[in-house]
Amino acid sequence: MIHRILSVVILFGTLGFSQLKNPETILENVKKEFDKIEDYQVDVKIKVDVDFLKMPEREATIFYKKPDKFHIDSENFALLPKSGLNSSPLGFLNYDYKAYYIREDTVNGAITSVIKVIPLEVSADVILSTFWVDTQRNIILKVESTRKPQGTFFIDMEYLKTKQGFWLPSSMTFSFTVDRSLYPGKLNKDNDSESGKSKEDSSEKETGYVYLNYSNYKVNIGLQDELFEDKNEKK
């Protein structure tokens, strides 16, 4: 029902633009561009900036294999956002959807097409996504997505060109809303009662950020399936 209402609202809202650009084609081009990548391995530095979560910066290695195999390996404890981590447009658009071209916009100096995507599958965990697509390089520079149950998150991406000539993210900034009540203090209850502050704060929504800096891409190196299975079990 929500999907239908959103479809109607966006349809009428964008009617004036008469689909000047074909959003389906734009997204297909992005998929095709990324589809050239069979697999990759990349080192990533992770910095988490959430008010009620303090942790040191971390390093990890991310492995990806087409179409959706994905694994994180880290010597230490690491924490990464669930959504959009593998930067694959296939990951963002792994459901049947209807796309609407909205407008043109500029992101970090690049002219982008803003496209809204509504899933047609009721079972999809995405409610509504907006993509800022650089149609020159066929890459997604910015994402705004509302999902169940995480809520809305934003991803800003910057890219580098690998030695093999692929455009892959050099950095990603995730911003998301988190419900503080999901993170109760369990070991220092006496502090809670002393100030009474935690009860007041429990209903507060806060914005958190995760910064990912990618380096040392190794693309199309023939990663084996077993690598993912073993690592997934370990994880």
Added chain:
Amino acid sequence: MIFTLVRIELMKIFRKWRTYIGFIAIGILVPLLHLAMYLEGQNSIDFVTRGLRESFILVGNLLNGYWISYIILNALTIHIPFLITLVAADLLAGEATAGTYRILVTRPVSRMQIVTSKFIAGMIYTGSLILWLAVMSLVVGLIIFGSGELIVAGSQAIIIFDKSDVLWRFFLAYGFGILSMSVVCSLAILFSSLVENAIGPIVSTMAIIIIFIILSAFDVAILRELKPYLFTNYILSWREFFNDPLDLTEIAKSVLILSGHIILFFTATSFIFYKKDILS
């Protein structure tokens, strides 16, 4: 002279069977906790991190020796004080029970030296018990579970400490534990100076600790005003060493208050023992 007296007091302490109850209890309890954590610890970690798992992928092992030692340190409130009072409450009352007060006081040492040596011996016993707890929980925990990051779920934030940033916090936390348990030891010795049987001081000390903890637990205005004056309120201040950044003011305040209690109890005990009629 005082060193000789302390050595004699330690010999008295460690010749008694009850002294080893604490060490045996920790020696049995902590490995049982390790076993429980080995079997069920991941569920506890999952519980603490359940909110994070809503939005994040967690990689790595948080179930490690540091985390288990942190959980065990929480036993300092009730369980360890009881093991300490078993010995401390007997330090002076035991002399009365055995009828050795007169022999003790007629030796060429002052009553002040006797009380001081008993206090020091009690503190050494307390320190050795906490060190034993550290060895059993931290050293054995690290051997069984290995090291790793420590996750601490505080009231205001979840803090994940790098493994290189944890060990010094534990050293300071155990050091603080020795200080806070020394207050319990001092209180038990104070009660011990008042009676001629160790049972009374053991029960009295534990009763005070339990009453203070219950008073602290009630979140009503009048008791909240009272809370800063209860020494039990500072026993768990070792947790401040697992905060980021460290609240040095709060730590210094807790150290001063606990040290003040030790001095107060020592002074009161010395006064009572000085005035004690050993002829009756």
